[in-house]
Amino acid sequence: MILEVKNLSKQYSCGFFGLNKINAVNNVSFYIDDGEIFGLIGESGCGKTTITRMIMGLLKPTKGNIIFENENITRLNTKQWRPFRKKIQIVFQNPQMTFNPRRNLYFSCAEPIKIHGLSKDMNEKAMIRHMIERVGITEEQLKKFPHEISGGQAQRLSIARALSLKPRLLVCDEPTSMLDVSVQAHILKLIKEANEKYGVSMLFISHDLEVIQAMCSRIAVMKNGQIIETGYTNEIFNNPKHEYTKKLLSSYIKI
Amino acid sequence: MENLLEVKNLNVSFLMGKRKIHILKDVSFNIEKNEVLAVIGETGCGKSVTGSAILHLLPENAEVGGSIKYNGIDITNIHENEFRPYRGTEIAAVPQSPSTSLDPLMKVGKQVSECVTDKKYKYGEHKKQLKESIINIFSKLKLPRINEIYDDYPCELSGGMNQRILISMGIVTKPKLLIVDEPTKAIDWALRKEVIEVFQDLKKERRCAMLFITHDIAAAKCVADRIAVMYCGQIVEIGYTNDVLNNPKHPYTKGLIASMPSRGFHVMEGYMPSFADLPIGCRFEPRCSEKTDNCSKYEPQMINIKNGYVKCFRFKL
Secondary structure: OOEEEEEEEEEEEEOHHHOEEEEEEEEEEEEEOOOOEEEEEOOOOOOHHHHHHHHOOOOOOOEEEEEEOOEEOOOOOHHHHHHHHHHEEEEOOOHHHHOOOOOOHHHHHHHHHHHOOOOOOOOHHHHHHHHHHHOOOOOHHHHOOHHHOOHHHHHHHHHHHHHOOOOOEEEEEOOOOOOOHHHHHHHHHHHHHHHHHHOOEEEEEOOOHHHHHHHOOEEEEEEOOEEEEEEEHHHHHHOOOOHHHHHHHHOOOOO | OOEEEEEEEEEEEEEEOOEEEEEEEEEEEEEEOOOEEEEEOOOOOOHHHHHHHHOOOOOOOEEEEEEEEEOOEEOOOOOHHHHOOOEOOOEEEEOOOHHHHOOOOOOHHHHHHHHHHOOHHHHOOOHHHHHHHHHHHHHHOOOOOHHHHOOOOHHHOOHHHHHHHHHHHHHOOOOOEEEEEOOOOOOOHHHHHHHHHHHHHHHHHHOOEEEEEOOOHHHHHHHOOEEEEEEOOEEEEEEEHHHHHHOOOOHHHHHHHHOOHHHOOOOOOOOOOOOOOOOOOOOOHHHOOOOOHHHHOOOOOEEEEOOEEEEOOOOOO
16 A cells, blocks of 8 residues: 555634634545556545645645555655655646746756756766656757647646656646647556556546546546546446436447 | 638748748638537647638737638628628627636626627617527526526536537527537536537527537537548548448547547547648658658549549548
């Protein structure tokens, strides 16, 4: 077990004096095994992204615990988080927004390597060359700026950047919802390859049932901040138990 | 059957500085009455440009060649004043991305009624009647709490609801041809089905012809009678929905369909060439797995098949 989430809750306060409380995530528990792709599905606004943000340490949970490799990472401060950042990486939904628009792509790609001091024993340039080769991007393209490349290229680069730190867990927050079908195939293949070759465990979030079915071994279905059903992908797709899951699966259009 | 819209050898080019960049090349298709034609293809292949060219919504620096005939009348390069009676009343559009197409500071009901009040001369409806008819459309699109929604702002509604508001703006004038641009883009899986159903109903009840621009192949399958596959500004294959999806003839169509997750997501090598330097022969040649010597030298011609055509050297009848 690489990651365990126990009774996680997040409550937002808003409105007059913050009196209006909204439960974005309510008592969520799940675990991810070593080398597994775990899928999280649900409609937009059901709290999927809030969960990823809490796992990444970008939001503090109201209640509950997140345990990564037998260490509780729920209430660490920024300094204590540092070593874990290397082990948990994320791929965001909108790739172009994750690069600094004022610096070229080389700078953005080298930044994590610099921050984590990985270039001591190896040449930084050689490292980056090695990492972009895997995703099929040339060094020429790294001289460009984020707005000059396509969404698919940007997403491949952000996957390469995330994998350059050799993480143990990769969180993919709807990595292909902004992309075309043909480009989507590229990205999914890359993600799957990272899982098979380097044994990176993954939390894969999507609302696309087709993608989830092709990628994940186990899935959890979310609604209104709660997990309503969890199990092996085949089981849930063939034999959904909860009403909402049935409704969700009925919207699956087969080609 | 009679052709409602006939597009023949449509060429669109943009003037960039001193250079001319050709986007659409020899695009030909026709839409019959009460027929839905889906145009599928990658981002940036010219799908939306086709829609805008029909609606005369291209920017100033665009040059349109070829012919677009609506009900037998050539509307390709007619003056803006002559085109105005068509736009909105005869040919209407449902633009893409509701988040940017709706005015955030105007109530949605007013935005929909604006489409009609502009054309008062034709309808002459009383304000109250207009509101009733709009609410009627809302209820047909299965929007919840229809009476209150009329006075809501776009930010108070969800993405799927906003998408349906856009659709009602398109159909409130009862057009004969609807040009729908990416209705299911960035929409949730559950809502996507609802939106698709709305279009299926529109086709059945209103008997309205549609040009359905999308890259969502599943949506195209549900709605369209025929599918046109576009690559790099050209239609490479057009035919009946079932024929195109189950028995694709052009290598690009084959690749596109094989790249879907349910078909095992096989990756197509390479990328679409830039419009600034296109290959001389077939535009798909650099990525094609079945290319011959002819492909890089000459452009393939149209080969007519049942209700459509294919542009490929490898294809034999």
